[in-house]
Every structure is written in structure tokens, then in C-alpha cells.
Amino acid sequence: MKPIYLDHNASTPLDPEVITRMRQVLENNFGNPSSAHVYGLESKKLVEEARDQVALLINCEPEEIVFTSGGSESNNMAITGIADSFPGCHLITTAIEHPSVEKVFNRLSEKNYRVTIVPVDHHGIVNITDIEKNIHENTRLISVMLANNETGVIQPVQKIVEIAHRHNILVHTDAAQAVGKIKVDVRELSVDLMTIAAHKMNGPKGIGALYIRKGVKIPPMILGADHESGLRAGTENVLEIVGLGVAAQIFHYNSENIILKQKELRDAFVQLLKSTIPSIQINGDVKNKLPNTANIYFPGLNANTILAKIPEIAASAGAACHATSILPSSVLKAMGCSDERALGSIRFSLGRRTDHEEIKFAVERLAEVCQELRPKTNDMDKGKISLREAALGCSCKLSPEGLNNILRKIAKSNLEPTMTIGFENSDDASVYYLDDQQAILNTVDFFSPIVEDPFDFGRIAAANALSDIYAMGGTPLFANNIVQYPEANLPADLLVEILNGAQSVAEEARIPILGGHSVKDDNIKYGLSVTGIVKREQIWQNSGARAGDKLVITKPIGTGILCEALKNNLLEDKEKANLIDVMARLNQEAAEIMKKYPITSCTDVTGFGLMGHLSEMMEASALTAIVRYDHVPVLGEAKKIARLGMIGEGYRGNLEFFEKYVDWSDKVDNIYKKLFFDPQTSGGLLFTIDEKHDQGLCQTHPGLFTILGEITERKNKLIVVV
Numbered sequence: 001m002k003p004i005y006l007d008h009n010a011s012t013p014l015d016p017e018v019i020t021r022m023r024q025v026l027e028n029n030f031g032n033p034s035s036a037h038v039y040g041l042e043s044k045k046l047v048e049e050a051r052d053q054v055a056l057l058i059n060c061e062p063e064e065i066v067f068t069s070g071g072s073e074s075n076n077m078a079i080t081g082i083a084d085s086f087p088g089c090h091l092i093t094t095a096i097e098h099p100s101v102e103k104v105f106n107r108l109s110e111k112n113y114r115v116t117i118v119p120v121d122h123h124g125i126v127n128i129t130d131i132e133k134n135i136h137e138n139t140r141l142i143s144v145m146l147a148n149n150e151t152g153v154i155q156p157v158q159k160i161v162e163i164a165h166r167h168n169i170l171v172h173t174d175a176a177q178a179v180g181k182i183k184v185d186v187r188e189l190s191v192d193l194m195t196i197a198a199h200k201m202n203g204p205k206g207i208g209a210l211y212i213r214k215g216v217k218i219p220p221m222i223l224g225a226d227h228e229s230g231l232r233a234g235t236e237n238v239l240e241i242v243g244l245g246v247a248a249q250i251f252h253y254n255s256e257n258i259i260l261k262q263k264e265l266r267d268a269f270v271q272l273l274k275s276t277i278p279s280i281q282i283n284g285d286v287k288n289k290l291p292n293t294a295n296i297y298f299p300g301l302n303a304n305t306i307l308a309k310i311p312e313i314a315a316s317a318g319a320a321c322h323a324t325s326i327l328p329s330s331v332l333k334a335m336g337c338s339d340e341r342a343l344g345s346i347r348f349s350l351g352r353r354t355d356h357e358e359i360k361f362a363v364e365r366l367a368e369v370c371q372e373l374r375p376k377t378n379d380m381d382k383g384k385i386s387l388r389e390a391a392l393g394c395s396c397k398l399s400p401e402g403l404n405n406i407l408r409k410i411a412k413s414n415l416e417p418t419m420t421i422g423f424e425n426s427d428d429a430s431v432y433y434l435d436d437q438q439a440i441l442n443t444v445d446f447f448s449p450i451v452e453d454p455f456d457f458g459r460i461a462a463a464n465a466l467s468d469i470y471a472m473g474g475t476p477l478f479a480n481n482i483v484q485y486p487e488a489n490l491p492a493d494l495l496v497e498i499l500n501g502a503q504s505v506a507e508e509a510r511i512p513i514l515g516g517h518s519v520k521d522d523n524i525k526y527g528l529s530v531t532g533i534v535k536r537e538q539i540w541q542n543s544g545a546r547a548g549d550k551l552v553i554t555k556p557i558g559t560g561i562l563c564e565a566l567k568n569n570l571l572e573d574k575e576k577a578n579l580i581d582v583m584a585r586l587n588q589e590a591a592e593i594m595k596k597y598p599i600t601s602c603t604d605v606t607g608f609g610l611m612g613h614l615s616e617m618m619e620a621s622a623l624t625a626i627v628r629y630d631h632v633p634v635l636g637e638a639k640k641i642a643r644l645g646m647i648g649e650g651y652r653g654n655l656e657f658f659e660k661y662v663d664w665s666d667k668v669d670n671i672y673k674k675l676f677f678d679p680q681t682s683g684g685l686l687f688t689i690d691e692k693h694d695q696g697l698c699q700t701h702p703g704l705f706t707i708l709g710e711i712t713e714r715k716n717k718l719i720v721v722v
Contacts, residue, residue: 009349050245071197072100081218151284152293203247207240263291304645399653446527458501474534481516540602555684558638605683650679
């Protein structure tokens with residue numbers, strides 16, 4: 001069966017009447033509306049008939065309608081048109097606008113225009129007092145959407161216009177989501193400019209209109225002939241203009257029935273969903289919103305995960321223009337929602353063809369999937385760890401920005417710097433020199449469960465902690481356990497399995513675990529403190545890379561993304577087994593081989609992701625790394641899963657802090673940003689090697705080492721991805 005379509009705020013199917021009329025035009029009318037002969041006049045008549053239909057819908061004069069290619073162009077034309085008429089003026093907008101409004105204001109702010117972005121409250125409504133208090137004598141335009149595309153919340157545009165006009169300020173409203181879903185009367189609103197999009201009201205894509213009140217003057221958007229009152233040169237798209245006109249006429253004469261039916265159906269959907277999944281919550285004002293829209297928060301779950309598990313339902317996590325984004329909805333964030341809530345919310349937008357059977361089926365499937373995705377209460381009885389943590393494995397570490405701010409405030413050690421290596425260059429382990437020949441290494445690492453099997457969790461945590469010793473060129477000597485455990489709530493046998501898993505990896509590394517420390521806590525955390533030894537002349541640090549060196553990695557990246565997929569039951573057994581095998585694999589073999597070669601710098605790739613740890617290396621070495629994106633090995637289905645939005649909790653912190661150090665080539669797909677900033681757990685060693693020896697290393701040990709790029713003299717950025 002075709003998926004049930006509950007995404008009518010993204011786009012709507014063509015009304016049968018629209019299709020019929022457009023087909024007639026396609027078959028019979030080909031003349032240029034600007035031509036004086038009969039063929040041109042027939043087309044011109046069709047265009048003007050459609051203009052009359054749109055004008056009738058919103059209660060304006062036909063000459064106040066300018067046809068455009070859609071909502072985005074109308075928004076651009078309105079805002080830039082007013083801005084161009086008042087160079088350097090002050091402009092006001094809100095924090096929840098469509099990107100075609102938001103980005104125009106961002107561009108204007110870069111061109112010496114003063115832009116004020118007014119916030120909204122937790123209901124998603126702009127406070128008119130905030131609008132008024134931000135008005136200045138040079139304010140020339142206020143742009144506020146009529147209805148939000150994600151929440152459906154309707155803004156108090158009429159009241160804003162009253163305030164604006166008292167100060168002789170023009171008002172534009174993006175009504176793309178409102179026209180065709182609610183009654184919109186420009187005379188009642190008193191707005192000066194208004195955006196309309198046909199495909200939001202069962203008309204064709206690629207056509208829209210801009211209402212410009214008589215007396216409001218803006219410069220042409222496209223220069224050329226005098227089409228569309230001289231504001232938009234170019235032969236009119238007669239076919240789609242006719243489609244817009246028919247769609248406008250249909251809603252005008254049937255609006256009451258359409259609105260009533262959609263509201264009743266939307267309310268029935270929400271009520272049924274609430275009774276089936278009581279934990280859900282509604283985002284946005286519950287009363288003052290579009291009749292077809294419901295933005296629902298599913299606590300403890302990821303919206304993209306839910307939708308990926310139900311291909312029979314077409315809905316959106318966020319807005320259609322951000323469908324591939326893994327960042328929290330900017331609209332919900334502006335309303336004060338947490339990242340978890342923003343990422344766990346789905347927009348359902350019903351249409352004129354939606355019926356009760358469809359919403360009943362949708363609720364049943366949503367309930368089934370939510371039950372499947374939620375942690376099972378009997379997991380502990382089955383000897384599994386429930387992955388309730390928001391951040392898995394190394395994703396649960398402090399953000400790089402937060403950690404950096406803390407470390408800068410710590411007093412330096414009073415010991416002679418010749419005796420130690422500390423956290424000055426973000427090295428993987430601390431170093432204490434015993435004598436002229438040897439040094440002691442020490443590191444500590446622990447984190448939340450990353451897999452359900454306690455034995456595997458112990459293995460991965462141990463391999464991850466030991467990796468810091470290998471990354472410094474050392475040999476581990478012994479380790480101690482670090483345990484945080486909810487003793488009152490979980491059976492002791494579960495902890496025994498975790499410790500046994502770690503013990504198995506310690507034996508593989510040929511070291512004993514001699515003791516440790518434990519505390520009671522509501523959440524499980526486990527790891528090791530590891531002590532090792534290294535010859536002073538063989539210590540590998542973040543610093544030390546040289547121009548001309550090759551950059552090499554020993555494990556594929558993508559573990560954070562795949563662990564999020566594992567948490568949400570999206571991995572097949574084979575993929576799951578491969579993921580666990582990679583994370584539990586010691587970096588011991590690679591490190592022993594590397595000791596035979598001139599390694600100039602080294603680290604391991606963990607919570608800060610590939611770009612984070614590489615930027616630390618380059619900063620410490622005062623050089624730049626050239627990374628060839630298509631050379632970077634990616635684990636299993638990580639690319640595919642990333643496109644579904646399965647990104648670890650630490651991704652955003654890594655992106656926000658480290659992206660300023662990276663220069664991206666235009667040919668690099670955005671999916672690689674997700675992979676390169678993905679927090680890794682028990683990742684591979686990342687090192688630089690003299691270019692004379694890189695081929696020998698990689699050819700002698702195929703599959704274990706991969707060359708990612710090379711090191712050059714310092715450029716504008718620490719990393720260049722090409």
C-alpha cells in the first residue's frame with residue numbers, strides 16, 4: 001500500500017479540478033501572454049482570470065497580486081524590495097520564520113542593515129510587546145509569518161500591524177502555510193505585503209503570489225520586460241498560474257467545510273493518539289493553530305527513528321526544508337524546548353483527503369513502534385543493560401567547549417615541566433618521567449553503557465581505556481576498575497558480567513586488573529584507570545607532526561552513529577556484531593607495528609570525533625592537515641544511518657566547537673560532517689608518519705592502516721577537507 005500521507009504542510013496533492021483545468025491548458029493554450037494575436041490574448045485572459053481568483057480568495061484588488069515562482073521568491077521579493085527602498089534601515093522579524101525569510105534577514109544584516117529578531121514564548125507565539133519595544137525611528141519593515149509551518153501556531157499579525165502602522169512601518173506576512181488552510185482576508189489583517197504558495201493548498205509546485213497593497217512601492221525583482229506590473233520580468237507560467245487560480249477558487253467556495261472537517265479530524269487524531277500513548281505531549285498553542293496541524297513530542301524517543309520504522313506513514317521530523325537535518329528544530333528550540341524534546345517531535349499535517357481509517361491506522365502503527373523502541377522493563381531479567389542514557393559511550397563526555405573553559409582555569413602544576421606531560425596539548429595520557437630512559441603513563445576512562453550485553457560493554461570500555469596508553473606509544477602494565485552502579489535496582493550478576501568482559505580484554509592485553517573503586521548511583525558507568533610504561537624517546541604526542549607527513553588511521557569511523565541506531569533497534573544482527581567487534585578490538589596490534597616506523601605524532605579517535613582530535617593534533621603541531629574525504633574508512637551502514645538522523649548526543653558539541661577549525665571543499669557532501677564530528681567510542685589510532693615510510697607500513701599491513709591525507713605548512717584553518 002502507498003504510505004498514508006500526513007505531511008500536507010510540506011506539500012499537498014493536486015485537487016482533481018486543478019488537474020483537469022491544467023490539462024486543458026496544456027493541450028490547448030501555448031501562446032505567449034504578451035503577444036497581441038489571438039493565441040497570446042487567450043493565454044493573457046487565463047492569467048488575468050487566475051489573478052481575479054487569487055484576489056477574491058484574500059479579498060484584494062487583482063492589480064495587487066504579482067505572480068512569482070513560489071513562497072520563497074515572494075518572501076525574498078517583499079523583504080529585499082522594502083530593504084532596497086530604505087538603505088541601511090532597521091528591520092524586525094521573529095525567531096521562528098521560514099528559511100526564505102530568515103536567510104534574507106541574515107544576508108541584510110551583513111550589508112549594514114540593523115536586524116532585530118524577536119523571540120516567541122513557549123506556546124510559539126510572538127509577544128506584541130516585544131515587537132513594540134524594539135521599534136526605532138529608522139524601522140521600516142516588520143516581517144512575521146501568519147502560521148508556523150512546524151507547529152501550525154497562528155501569530156497575532158493583525159495586532160502587530162496596528163502597532164506598526166502607528167509608527168508608519170510596513171508589515172509583511174509569510175502566509176504560505178495559512179492561505180488555503182484558514183480564511184485569510186488582507187483587508188482585515190491590513191498587512192502591506194503577503195506571501196502565497198500554491199502547493200500548500202492543493203495547487204501546483206513552482207508557483208506563488210505576492211500581495212502588494214496599493215501605494216506600497218518596491219523595485220523590480222527581475223529586470224527585463226514589463227511583466228507582472230514591471231516587478232517580475234519573464235514570460236508568465238500560464239499553466240501553473242491557472243492551477244493556482246483554480247486552487248484558490250476551490251478553497252474560497254468550500255473553505256468552511258474544509259476547515260471544519262480538518263479540525264475535527266485533527267482533534268480526533270490527537271485524542272486517539274493521547275489515549276493510546278498517554279505520554280505524548282503537544283508542542284505549541286493548543287487552540288490558536290491551523291486546523292490540520294499537530295506537532296507531537298514522543299518522550300524518550302527520536303522522531304527520525306520512529307519515522308524510519310514506519311514507512312507506511314509519511315510525516316516530518318521538523319520542517320520539509322530541513323528534512324535531512326539532524327539538528328534540533330530551530331522553531332521548537334526558539335520555543336524553549338530541550339534538544340531531546342526537539343529531536344523527539346513529529347509534525348503531522350492532515351489534508352483534505354485524509355480520513356478516519358487512515359488516522360486510526362496511523363495511531364495503531366505509532367503505538368506499536370513506540371512500544372518496540374522503548375526500553376523493556378524485563379531487559380534486566382534477560383541479563384541485558386537498558387540503554388536509557390541520552391548519550392552512549394564516549395558521547396557522554398563533557399562538551400569540548402565546556403571542558404576547554406574548565407581546563408583554562410586550572411592552576412598549573414608546580415612540578416618542573418621536564419618531569420611531566422599533562423593536559424597542555426590534550427595528550428591522551430599523563431606522563432611522569434622516571435629517569436633519563438623511562439616514563440610512566442597513566443590514563444582513566446569510563447562511560448555509560450553503549451551496548452545491551454553487559455559482557456560486551458565491559459570489553460568495549462576496557463579496550464577504550466587501554467587505547468590511550470597505546471596512543472602514547474606505551475605498553476600497559478596494570479589497571480583498576482571504576483564502577484558507578486545502581487546497587488538497589490539492578491542485580492549484582494549484571495555487574496559481574498561487565499567486570500568479566502573487561503577482564504577478558506585485559507588478559508588479551510596481557511595485564512592484570514588489580515582493584516578499583518565503586519560508588520552507588522542511579523546510572524551505570526564503567527571504565528578503567530590504566531598505568532603503562534614507555535621509553536622516553538618513543539613517546540608519541542599530539543605535537544610533533546611535520547609538513548610532508550602522511551596522516552593515517554587504524555579503524556573506520558561511524559561507531560557513534562551506529563550505536564544510536566543500535567539503541568533504537570535499527571541494526572541487523574550482522575551489523576551489530578561487526579560494530580561490537582570493532583569497538584572491542586584493542587589498538588595493541590596496530591601500536592606494536594607502528595613502533596617499528598618513524599611515527600611523528602599520534603592520538604586516538606574517541607569522543608571529540610575525527611575532526612576534533614585531528615584539530616588538537618594540528619594545533620599542537622602548528623600545522624594543517626589535508627584530509628581526502630573519500631579516503632576516510634566508514635564503518636558498515638553508518639552513512640545510511642546518518643541520513644536518517646541517528647547522531648550521537650556529543651555531535652552537536654563537537655560541531656559547534658571544532659567546525660571553526662575546518663575548511664570544507666564544495667564537493668564534500670554534508671553527510672561527511674555528521675561522520676567526521678561523530679563521537680567515537682574505542683576508535684582507532686590517528687597518527688602522522690614520515691612520508692618515506694607510509695607506503696611500506698600500509699602495503700605490509702593491508703586493511704589495518706588507511707592513509708587519509710597529508711600534513712602541510714599552517715594555512716588559514718587547521719584542517720582542509722577536499
